[in-house]
Each structure stands twice: as C-alpha cells, then as structure tokens.
Amino acid sequence: MSIEISAKTIQPVRLSYGNLKERFGDKKPASRYQEAVYDVQPTTNFQYLPIWNTKHELYDKSKTAIVMEDWYSFADPRQYYYGTYTIARSKQQDVAEHNFSFVDKRDLFDSVPEEVKQAAREILVPLRHVEWAANMNNCQITDECYGSNFSTLAMFNAMDRLGMAQYVTRLGLLLDGNEETSLDAGKQAWMEAPEWQGLRHAIEDMFVLDDWFELMVAQNFVLDGLVFPLLYDRFEKKLTVEGGATIAMLTEFMDDWYKETVRWTNALAKVTAKESEANQELLSKWTNKWTDRLVGALEPVAAKAFGADGIEQLTKVKEELLARLTKSGVTGLKRS
C-alpha cells in the first residue's frame, strides 16, 4: 500500500446493503449486527417441498399461529451476531473456568456440609437433563422459525444450553471427586424420583409441540422464567446460607446468563404482543397453559428444595414472571 493512496479519502458510493438501506435509511452505515442478521433467509421461489413435511415450504411463516407483518421487527437488545456472541461467552467462560479451578485447587468442597452437597445432587444435578432438553427445544426453534434474526438468536440459545448442561455436569463430577455417582443418581432421579416426573412429562410433551412459537413460550418464557430464578437464584442463596457458597460460584454462569437472556425474551414478548390482538391472545393462552402445567410440575421440586417454604418460593417466582410478561404487554394472565 502506498502512502499517497492511504492518505486519500475515498468517498463510498453507498453506505449499506440495499435491504438495510430500505429498513434504516442511508444516513449512516449499517451496524455489523444489522448486516449479519437481517434478511439473509430466503423468502420466496422455493424449489421443492420438503419430503419430510409436504404441508409447508422450506421456510414458512405458517409454521406458527403467530402472525407478524415483518418477522424482522424485533431486534436483539444485546445486538448479538456470531462475533459479539462468542466474544461475550468467551469472557464468561473464562470466569467460570477460573471458578472451577479455584474450587478444585483449594479443595473448597471439603468444607461444604454434606447435607448441602446432597441437596445440590438432588436438585441441581438433574438440571443437566433440563438444559439438555432446552438445547433440543432451541434447536427445534432454529430449525422451524422464520427469519435469520430469529434463527441466529435461537441458535445461540441452543448452544448456551449445551454449555450449561456441561457446566452442571462438571459440578456433578466435582461433587463426588469424578466418581460419577452424582451424575448417575441425577439421571436416575430424573427418570424415576417422583418429584421430577411431572417436569419430565411436561418436557417430553414440549418435544412434540407443533407450533414453534408455542415452544418458544413454553421453554424460553415460562420454564426458564421459573427454573432459573427458583433454582439457580433462590435455591443457591439458600445453599449459600447453609455453607454452600462454593456451589453458587460454580453456577454463576447460569445466573448471569439468565439475567442477560431475559432481556431478549422480554423484547420479543413486547414486539409480538404489540403486533396484534390475535398475537396477544395466543401469547396469553400459551403462557397460561404452560404456567399452569409447569408450576404444577415444579411444586414437588420446590418442596424438595425448600421444604415447607417451597410452595411460597415457587409462587413468588411465578408472580415475578407473570408481572414481567404483563409489563411486556402480555395481558390476560392468570395470576393465581
């Protein structure tokens, strides 16, 4: 590169790709987020019907009952595209890695009371299966959804869930010095212990839902809105009081992740509900249906986790969830 050329200011002939100019005007260059997620998915002139689903085109708005004039009217408040997403998660995993090695190096688990470890085995370790299911469900949303904006978010979420299932697994391994007994017991509890069966049943029913937006509501609005505050926040606080601060260190990732992720589910709920009365009704119907079902399913888990206090804790979490969704414009929610 010669100095003369680099010193020259070269006026661009356009600032953005055409689709972004149409959406956001051409006063300034589009952001990397906008370039990465808008309008990349094909929309028309599909060549062949999928042989595995001849009722729908390859990308088809009618795969959900939710109707959006523009499936790109929603923007991620975090402005994640692949680069910003991986860089953000890389920082978080650095912290998690540090915490795990710190706990390991200092043998911090030695000072955690056995009852607390047992509580973590019974309540937290089975959550690796819950996260695994969340990975499948978000992968399903990535597969079925409409628009590259949506598929990007769902894909990141799916991979996050795999990552969290792996962190829970590592917690399980630390709990018994890699003997795997905690993981085995967790799986057995997930498959057989009475307190988990309602949740497992509900999740298996989610696996076969037809409407991907209903799945979005069931998994990412309702189930996450109950499980994360109840078990990664309130239950961890209880364990901390009882001498289990070490465990809270190892699930910090989940706590941070939820606080961050709720920003986009809120934004999504808001835009979708605002679009039309019909959307708002569907969101209310699905939220009510899955709140009933999942609160019921979590009652025995809450009782096991908090004892006599369990139902009250769960009720508070449910109230917070419904208040938050109501604030986002999803009205008509059953509060009690």
Add this chain to the structure above:
Amino acid sequence: MPAKKLNLRKRYELLTRGMGWETTHQDMDDVFPYDSFEGIKITDWDKWEDPFRLTMDAYWKFQAEKEKKLYAVIDSFAQNNGQTNLSDASYLSAIKLFITGVTPLEYGAHRGFAHLGRHFRGDGARIACQMQAIDELRHAQTQIHTISHYNKHFNGLHDPFHQFDRVWYLSVPKSFVEDAMTAGPFEFITSISFAFEYVLTNMLFVPFMSGAAYNGDMATVTFGFSAQSDESRHMTLGLEIIKFMLEQHEDNLPIVQRWMDKHFWRAYRLLALVSAMQDYMLTNSPLSWKEAWDVYFVENGGALFEDLSRYGLKMPKYHELATAEAEHLSHQVWSVFCLLGNATGFHTFLPTEEKMDWLSEKYPNTFDKYYRPRFEHWAKQKEEGTFQYLAALPQLCQVCQIPMIFTEVETDPMQLSFRVSEYKGDKYNTCSDGCKDIFDHEPEKYAQAWLPVHQIFQGNSGGATIPEVLEWYKFAPEDGGDYIGSQDHARWQEWKGADDKVKQA
C-alpha cells in the same frame, strides 16, 4: 480426598453423553420423527465416534479468538482502503458471484444442520450437527461483514439475498442447497458433509482463497483462512457419517451409494460456476480448473474412494465424464455469461491476449481448437461494434438449472448434450446423463423446480422484457455488462490513474 483422574476421552464422554434419555410419555419415534423414513438402518447410535471433541467452553474460547483476529483485519482493510490494492477491479466479479451465490448457501447449511441437530436420535451426532450449524452461521455473517466494504465502493454487491431467490444463474446454488434441505436428514448430510465438503470442498475453497491471495484481496483471504479450521472439522464429520452409516448395516450401502452418485454430480455441476470464476474472472489465476480437478478430485478423491472401497463404496457414477469435461467446462460456462452479460449482476469481459495464452497453455487439447476462435470472434465484433448479447433466454436443465450449454465431450465436443425425460405427459430436459438419472429417480421432486427462465415466460418475474426482469432482480443498469467503461472501471482508474494497464479487455 483426592479426586479420581479422568482422561480426556472419558471426560468428554461425560460432558456430551447420558444427558438425553429414552422418553416414556412420548414415543421416541414422535420425538425423532424424521430419522428412519429414508431406510437407513442404525442399530446402535452409541457407536457414533465424535469427529472432534469440543465442549462449549472450549468452542467459545477458540472461536472468540478467531473472531477477534478476523475483525481486526477487516477493520484495518476498510480503514486503509484495502480495495485499492487489488490486482484489478474486474477481479471483483468473482466476489460478486461469491456473495450472491455462496454466502446464502452457508445460511442454508446453518438451517439444514440445525434440523439435523434436533432430529438425529443419537446424542453425539446431534451435537456434531449443532456445532456445524452455528459455524455455518458464522461463515455467512463473516462473509457479509468482509464483503460489506467492497459494497461501499463497487456495484453489484448490494442485494445478494434478494437476488439469490430470483436470479437466473443463482437458481443453480439455490436449487442445490434446497435439494439437500428438502431431502431426509441422512441424505442431507451425505450431500453437504460428504459429497460437497469432503469430496469437493477444495474445488471451491482453494480456487477462491488462493484466487483472492493472488489478486491482493486480503479481506477474503483472511475470512477464508479463518473459516478453514471450521471446515476441517466439517470435513471430518462428512467422513464420519459415511463410515457410520456403512458400518451400522449392510443394507445402507446401496442407499448411500445412490446418494453419493447423485450429490457428487449435483455438487460438481454447481462447481461449474467456480470453474469460470477460476479460469476467467480472476485477473491472476493461481491454477486452472483442470489442474485443480486433477489434484483435488482425480488424485485425492481417488485415494479417498480407494480407502472407502473396504465398505463397498465405489467412485461416484459419471466421475469419468466430469474428468473429461474438465477441459471444456470453464470455457463453456464463461461463454454463456459473456453472451448474457446484459443480464448478469457482475461485469463480464473477454479474455485478454495474455489470458488466452495462459488458457492455451493450460488447456492444450481444447482451448485453441474450440474456444479461442469464439473469443477472438467476439472481440472483433466488439471492436466493430457489432457484438450482440443473446436475444433469447437460454433453456435450463431441469435439475442443475445451468443453461443447456454442455456438450458431448467424449464423442463430439461441438455437439450439445441434451437429454429428455417424460413425467405425467410432460417433457423435461436435462443437460447430461448425470442430471437425467437424478430426475428419473425422483421426477415428482424435480418436476417442482422453480426454473427462472420458465418463470419469466410465465410472467412471474417482474415483466416480459429484460429491463423489467432486471429491475425485479434489483440489478441496476451499472451492475452488469462490460467491465471496460463501467462505473467500477472508472472508479478504479480514478484511484490508480487512467494509464494503469488494462488487465481485462
């Protein structure tokens, strides 16, 4: 109590297996409804060997490092007006073809692998597909970001995704990826991971990336290299899935062989566009299509199939024809683009004397005999002002959707290759035995094809005249036609001086 030592393999297994379970409230066949209808028999998904062992924490860490480096280069390229260091602005025709034709394939692969990442019954296979699904999204997004700077300074790059769904030559890649995506999951992965990524990816990757390096395009080289470590994971997945299917049950062999035959041919026809890019669009070509074919397919591919013969898998059908066509392919494809240069979103140009000498050297059996006279004739016509673009729209192959330009290279290279099938009383034209076989096996699928030329005739493409169609494509008048005299050319001269040697005629 000292913790028990876990070796890496065991640790990885615990982090990726045993989290799924046999559902009891829903039938497993309802939870995984798509992984058995193709007839592939899997007796034990636990036999799946992960081709790469990456947990998510490691994935985030490695990928974030790569992204930081890549974006540092992209930023610096833009800041320093890296576009002025190209060998010639005409080189960008290759990048215009890339963002309109290849980047959307990356997005399609993202969605296709997400489908498999949800629907394969085996936990290990699902995770491998999910990793690829997010990688493919990465490739689409980094390509958009890299090429964004060129879009600010050159024409023809402004609406790649709108064009992918409509433009006559972009239905070649579109129909290719949608063919795989609308098939079952095992066929999809055979097509994309094996036939395309494992067997043929070097035919796409090496020409584009070394082409970029040879022509001063540091931005494209950088995203290419950055993607390469992902690609090597993807190639390993391609080989693993083939071995896995073949080891699971002997009944899988004929199905896999048929898919291999089909998708080899499908991918090879798609790469015909790359051949033209490589031999004609690049100002400086690092290697010819024929050379690349000989190294990456004949030698490397031959060794691969030798290795796979222990499973009973044979070389893909019609591979000999593809090798025979290697001496003709790029010339035939570039000819049709030149003849339809009024309807392309990139600039076309006739080969210079220097380029033709290079082509004579690289194609001693065919270039001077069949193709040089053609280009010289058009050059003369252009000089005299009598050159005319094709007035008629070309007929397209019902399967690969390339205009019917290929010839009977094994018998008479001047004779058009033309095959006809009948289905439900209608006639369907294909360009070759390879495409005809594909049609005849699934006529109900290929009869559905959205052929751009048919659609124009049926009035579904913005109007009946070429300008109306081009407007519907969002091709601006300055996007296509000859490079010489174009806005891109004028801008280039403004930066480099009008006396800069004209690299393309």
